[in-house]
Amino acid sequence: xxTSSPAPLATEADPALFRDAFRGHPAGLAVITAAGPEGPxxxxxxxxxSVSVDPPSLVFSLSGRTTAPLLAAAETVVVHLMDSxxxxxxxxxxxxxxxxxxxxxxxxxxxxxEPLLRRSPWSLRCRVDERLDVGSSRVVIAEVLEVRAGxxxxxxxxxxxxxxxxxxxxxALS
Amino acid sequence: xxTSSPAPLATEADPALFRDAFRGHPAGLAVITAAGPEGPxxxxxxxxxSVSVDPPSLVFSLSGRTTAPLLAAAETVVVHLMDSxxxxxxxxxxxxxxxxxxxxxxxxxxxxxEPLLRRSPWSLRCRVDERLDVGSSRVVIAEVLEVRAGxxxxxxxxxxxxxxxxxxxxxALS
Numbered sequence: 001x002x003t004s005s006p007a008p009l010a011t012e013a014d015p016a017l018f019r020d021a022f023r024g025h026p027a028g029l030a031v032i033t034a035a036g037p038e039g040p041x042x043x044x045x046x047x048x049x050s051v052s053v054d055p056p057s058l059v060f061s062l063s064g065r066t067t068a069p070l071l072a073a074a075e076t077v078v079v080h081l082m083d084s085x086x087x088x089x090x091x092x093x094x095x096x097x098x099x100x101x102x103x104x105x106x107x108x109x110x111x112x113x114e115p116l117l118r119r120s121p122w123s124l125r126c127r128v129d130e131r132l133d134v135g136s137s138r139v140v141i142a143e144v145l146e147v148r149a150g151x152x153x154x155x156x157x158x159x160x161x162x163x164x165x166x167x168x169x170x171x172a173l174s
Numbered sequence: 175x176x177t178s179s180p181a182p183l184a185t186e187a188d189p190a191l192f193r194d195a196f197r198g199h200p201a202g203l204a205v206i207t208a209a210g211p212e213g214p215x216x217x218x219x220x221x222x223x224s225v226s227v228d229p230p231s232l233v234f235s236l237s238g239r240t241t242a243p244l245l246a247a248a249e250t251v252v253v254h255l256m257d258s259x260x261x262x263x264x265x266x267x268x269x270x271x272x273x274x275x276x277x278x279x280x281x282x283x284x285x286x287x288e289p290l291l292r293r294s295p296w297s298l299r300c301r302v303d304e305r306l307d308v309g310s311s312r313v314v315i316a317e318v319l320e321v322r323a324g325x326x327x328x329x330x331x332x333x334x335x336x337x338x339x340x341x342x343x344x345x346a347l348s
Contacts, residue, residue: 018230021296026202049221052309056192122195135226
C-alpha cells in the first residue's frame with residue numbers, strides 16, 4: 001500500500017510561475033559565436049541540446065534584442081560546450097555590455113569564417129538548418145560539420161537558479 | 175601579454191566524437207507523459223529547455239522507436255521537471271522495459287486526459303505546436319497551458335556522463 005500525495009493545484013501558465021519552474025531546472029552552458037556584420041558576435045546559452053547522431057544535429061534557442069537576432073540569422077555558428085575552467089568567459093558572454101573577443105579570451109578566426117574560442121573543451125562548427133520564431137525568441141536547429149576536441153581544464157559546469165555549479169565525484173548520486 | 179593555446183585540431187563530425195562532446199554536457203531531467211493509444215506513456219528526457227516566456231513555451235527532442243514517436247505525436251503532454259527526490263522515477267522512465275505508471279509511482283489521469291506524476295516538483299501541461307523531424311529524432315515545440323507547483327523533496331538533479339548528480343551549496347562555484 002502506498003499513500004497518494006495530494007494532487008498539486010493547477011495554475012494557468014502565468015509568466016512568473018513558468019520562470020520559477022525553469023529557474024530550478026539545471027542546464028549545461030555553451031557560448032555560441034558567429035561572424036556578425038561588424039565583427040565577431042557571441043552569447044552564452046543554457047539551451048543547447050543534442051538532437052540526433054545521424055546526421056549530428058543540435059538545437060538551441062536565443063532571446064534578446066541585440067546579439068541574438070544576428071546570431072540566429074548566421075548561416076554557420078560555433079557552439080562551444082564549456083566547463084568550469086571557462087566560467088569567466090561564460091559569465092562575460094552572459095552579461096550585456098561586457099568586452100568580448102578580447103586578446104586574453106584567446107580567440108581566432110577559423111579559415112571558414114567563424115570566431116573560435118580556442119580554450120573551449122569542445123567546439124562544434126555548425127550549419128544552421130532551421131529557424132523557428134516562438135514569441136520573441138528563436139529556436140535554431142543546426143547540423144554539426146566539424147568537432148574540435150580541446151584540452152579540458154575544469155569540471156562539468158552547470159547553471160541553476162542564477163548560480164554556477166561544478167560537478168564532481170562528491171555530487172554524484174550513489 | 176597572454177599566451178595563445180594551440181588551436182585544437184578540427185575533425186569532421188563523426189558520430190562517436192559528437193557523442194563524446196554531449197556526454198560531457200550536463201542537463202536537467204524531465205519525464206514527459208501523454209495519453210497513448212493503449213494507456214499512459216512516458217519517457218525521461220534530458221533535452222527540455224525553456225524557449226519563451228510570452229507565450230510560455232518550451233522545446234524538447236525525442237529519439238527511440240517505441241514510445242518516442244507516440245509521445246511526439248500527442249496533441250498535449252505533461253512535462254515533469256524532476257529533482258533528486260524523483261531519481262527513481264527518472265531512472266525507470268529512462269530504462270527500456272521497466273514497469274511504468276505503477277501504483278507506487280503515484281500518478282493520476284488529469285481531467286484533461288494526460289497522466290500526471292503527482293510527486294513531481296513542477297508539472298507543465300503543454301499543447302504541442304510544432305514537430306520537426308531531424309534524422310531519426312523529432313524536435314517538439316510546445317506552449318505551456320498550466321503550471322503545477324508540487325512539493326520539492328530533493329536537490330536539483332543533473333545528468334552527466336551517464337551519471338546522476340545533485341547540486342548543493344557545496345557544488346556552487348565561488
